[in-house]
Amino acid sequence: MSDKDIAALPAKVDAGEFTANDLCDLAGRAVQKGVAKYGILHRPNAGPDFQMITEVFGGDPYDKQAGKLQASKAALHAFYTWVKYCVDKKALFPNNSAMSWDAIEQAAMGGDEALVFFHGVWRVTDQMKAFKFKGKDDYFHKYTWINAPAGKKGGKPANLSHPIAYAVSAKSKNKELAAYIVALASQSYPNMQHAVSTNHTPINYGEQSMPELVDKGWALVAATPMLKYASFMPNHPKIGQYNSIIFKGIQGVETGRLNADKATDFVIDELQNELGKDVVIKN
Amino acid sequence: MRAMPDFARAQQNRQRANFALFLGPALVLLVCFFIAPVVVDLGLAFTDMGRTLAVTGFTLDNFERMATRDSRLLASLGITAIFVLSTLAVFNVTFALLLALVTTAVPKAFGAFFQAVWLLPRMSPSVVYALLWAWVVDPNERGLLNQVLVHVLGLPPVDLRSNQPLLTIILANGFIGASLGMIIFTSAIRSIPEHLFHAARADGAGSLAIVRHIVFPAMRWPISYMTIHQTLSLLVSFEYILLITGGGPFYDTTVFSLYAYRRAFENGQYAYGAALSLILIVIGVIAALGMWRLMDMRRLLQPPRIEGH
Numbered sequence: 375m376s377d378k379d380i381a382a383l384p385a386k387v388d389a390g391e392f393t394a395n396d397l398c399d400l401a402g403r404a405v406q407k408g409v410a411k412y413g414i415l416h417r418p419n420a421g422p423d424f425q426m427i428t429e430v431f432g433g434d435p436y437d438k439q440a441g442k443l444q445a446s447k448a449a450l451h452a453f454y455t456w457v458k459y460c461v462d463k464k465a466l467f468p469n470n471s472a473m474s475w476d477a478i479e480q481a482a483m484g485g486d487e488a489l490v491f492f493h494g495v496w497r498v499t500d501q502m503k504a505f506k507f508k509g510k511d512d513y514f515h516k517y518t519w520i521n522a523p524a525g526k527k528g529g530k531p532a533n534l535s536h537p538i539a540y541a542v543s544a545k546s547k548n549k550e551l552a553a554y555i556v557a558l559a560s561q562s563y564p565n566m567q568h569a570v571s572t573n574h575t576p577i578n579y580g581e582q583s584m585p586e587l588v589d590k591g592w593a594l595v596a597a598t599p600m601l602k603y604a605s606f607m608p609n610h611p612k613i614g615q616y617n618s619i620i621f622k623g624i625q626g627v628e629t630g631r632l633n634a635d636k637a638t639d640f641v642i643d644e645l646q647n648e649l650g651k652d653v654v655i656k657n
Numbered sequence: 658m659r660a661m662p663d664f665a666r667a668q669q670n671r672q673r674a675n676f677a678l679f680l681g682p683a684l685v686l687l688v689c690f691f692i693a694p695v696v697v698d699l700g701l702a703f704t705d706m707g708r709t710l711a712v713t714g715f716t717l718d719n720f721e722r723m724a725t726r727d728s729r730l731l732a733s734l735g736i737t738a739i740f741v742l743s744t745l746a747v748f749n750v751t752f753a754l755l756l757a758l759v760t761t762a763v764p765k766a767f768g769a770f771f772q773a774v775w776l777l778p779r780m781s782p783s784v785v786y787a788l789l790w791a792w793v794v795d796p797n798e799r800g801l802l803n804q805v806l807v808h809v810l811g812l813p814p815v816d817l818r819s820n821q822p823l824l825t826i827i828l829a830n831g832f833i834g835a836s837l838g839m840i841i842f843t844s845a846i847r848s849i850p851e852h853l854f855h856a857a858r859a860d861g862a863g864s865l866a867i868v869r870h871i872v873f874p875a876m877r878w879p880i881s882y883m884t885i886h887q888t889l890s891l892l893v894s895f896e897y898i899l900l901i902t903g904g905g906p907f908y909d910t911t912v913f914s915l916y917a918y919r920r921a922f923e924n925g926q927y928a929y930g931a932a933l934s935l936i937l938i939v940i941g942v943i944a945a946l947g948m949w950r951l952m953d954m955r956r957l958l959q960p961p962r963i964e965g966h
Contacts, residue, residue: 469796469819472906477797615924622907629819631907643728648924 380518387531390524394430394456397523402463404489411487413465418473420621422607423492426522428453429532436608443616443653445645447638454637457627471625496573498593510592521603533604569594612652619644695938701931708925719932729908737913741891748831749887753838761846778833787900790829794818818902822909826898838883845879846872881952889941913937
């Protein structure tokens with residue numbers, strides 16, 4: 375793949391021309407030809423990262439109307455079929471979930487051993503340090519960002535965001551004061567300062583034009599267009615358990631303990647037993 | 658009817674006072690830390706207690722789920738059986754015995770030093786010991802085992818934690834577990850009257866014959882005791898497993914106690930965790946009573962057969 379191909383990749387992903395399977399083919403080739411030690415690396419434990427890649431196969435963890443978590447057997451099966459495909463192609467590393475965070479960060483950043491790494495925009499600070507980049511140009515010379523590619527040709531890519539919800543306790547004696555503090559912190563200027571110091575995207579588009587954000591928050595400016603394909607992580611109290619079960623399925627397939635059929639059955643079984651009435655299972 | 662003589666009453670009172678004084682503290686401990694938890698666990702198993710700790714009613718759902726819907730339960734019991742039996746057979750009894758024999762056969766100062774070194778992991782916190790193991794079996798070239806394999810022996814690196822996870826937890830538990838057996842067995846060997854060894858030597862017995870005919874007969878009770886104690890201990894211990902493999906990869910090293918812990922404390926299903934723990938309690942009681950009978954442990958409580966001087 376030439377530099378020109380890489381530069382054209384984000385647009386191809388957004389157009390649904392370059393699919394999730396294509397990504398595994400590419401990563402698998404890179405491993406087999408010795409270009410990279412790892413094709414695609416992901417976090418070693420459960421977390422929200424995997425929601426976007428399940429979504430391109432039709433997964434949607436939340437039923438907004440009912441306020442409940444949900445899972446679709448067909449979508450899960452398509453997703454775990456993809457995971458198995460990637461393992462067979464050597465794009466996914468079977469023992470990824472046994473690696474320590476240190477080993478993964480070393481491989482994906484300073485060590486320069488991974489072709490693709492699933493990560494959030496807040497990682498940019500670590501990546502800059504690991505490669506000793508001087509600025510934006512150095513960074514984007516090394517890294518190209520893509521959304522999670524579509525599950526099939528012509529499909530939609532996906533991305534993920536997690537807006538923080540503030541909750542004021544009903545028992546609080548200072549409800550109005552709490553709401554006032556939240557309102558103050560959500561003003562453009564203080565939120566922009568939070569955004570640039572933590573590398574999280576700002577909460578309103580107006581902040582994009584503030585000089586300090588343009589200067590220090592170039593990564594956030596670059597990430598904002600990707601929000602077009604973003605869905606949100608549900609603010610449901612049991613989303614952590616839900617994500618753990620999805621991850622256990624991924625680990626089962628990656629390590630060769632489960633195939634796509636068994637992984638789907640396992641995840642449905644665990645979701646029903648663990649979350650009970652909080653989850654709706656669909657076909 | 659005649660009144661009880663004063664001295665008889667005084668004696669009875671003294672007996673009661675002695676009973677309260679000597680057995681009382683042990684009974685209080687027994688009730689608080691052994692019987693009460695079992696009763697609480699039994700009660701909880703029939704409720705629907707979840708993360709909020711609220712109990713809304715009594716139910717048999719947990720037992721129905723165990724019997725019909727828990728697809729991991731049997732596998733977890735199987736893993737527990739392999740883990741307990743292997744660790745026990747290879748390390749906590751056999752290897753401990755070997756350590757005791759070797760450290761008592763060498764000069765005393767050297768043996769004591771070696772035993773002290775072997776006890777070091779027991780003195781350090783579990784987390785430190787587990788972290789050391791995590792470093793030993795780390796799959797990349799920084800792991801201690803791989804440093805030896807790659808740089809000293811010129812072999813390819815291995816990933817024990819992913820490819821031999823059960824072996825990893827058996828080794829980690831076994832090396833630390835063997836030290837307790839070593840101490841008990843050492844004291845048993847040291848309590849054998851020394852003249853027996855001299856007499857055997859004078860009769861022309863070799864080292865192996867001495868071990869077989871003098872040491873082993875004196876080891877029956879310590880071995881029986883260690884077997885029962887360590888079986889029960891291994892059945893419920895999971896801290897090293899949790900810290901080294903996290904019960905994985907997938908469920909490969911999720912022993913039953915870890916499984917019950919996960920369901921109860923990580924998933925917030927306290928009632929279901931309690932019901933699972935009941936299985937462990939039943940297995941523990943059956944194993945203890947069965948082995949007690951099989952090994953005729955009642956005879957252990959009889960006066961010692963070896964007289965000291």
